[in-house]
Amino acid sequence: MALVPCPECGRSISTAASACPGCGHPVAGQRRGLDGDVAGKAVSGIATWLVVPWIARAIVAVVGVIALFTFLGTR
Numbered sequence: 028m029a030l031v032p033c034p035e036c037g038r039s040i041s042t043a044a045s046a047c048p049g050c051g052h053p054v055a056g057q058r059r060g061l062d063g064d065v066a067g068k069a070v071s072g073i074a075t076w077l078v079v080p081w082i083a084r085a086i087v088a089v090v091g092v093i094a095l096f097t098f099l100g101t102r
């Protein structure tokens with residue numbers, strides 16, 4: 028936890044506070060950091076959700092093609 032000067036009134040405000048207690052000015056840095064964290068997690072979550080099934084499908088497709096050719100070859 029650190030104290031930063033409020034850009035509006037100059038009062039020292041905690042970075043843990045969402046807004047300046049003196050003038051109500053929002054603490055932009057803290058808010059941006061939180062939003063960035065949530066956005067980053069959402070992006071990596073969506074990326075994992077999109078990529079993992081694709082990899083699973085690719086493996087199933089390759090194994091399926093090999094099994095099919097093996098099956099056709101043995102007949």
Ligand SMILES: [Zn+2]
Pocket residue numbers: 033034035036037038047048049050051052
């Ligand atoms: Zn202020």
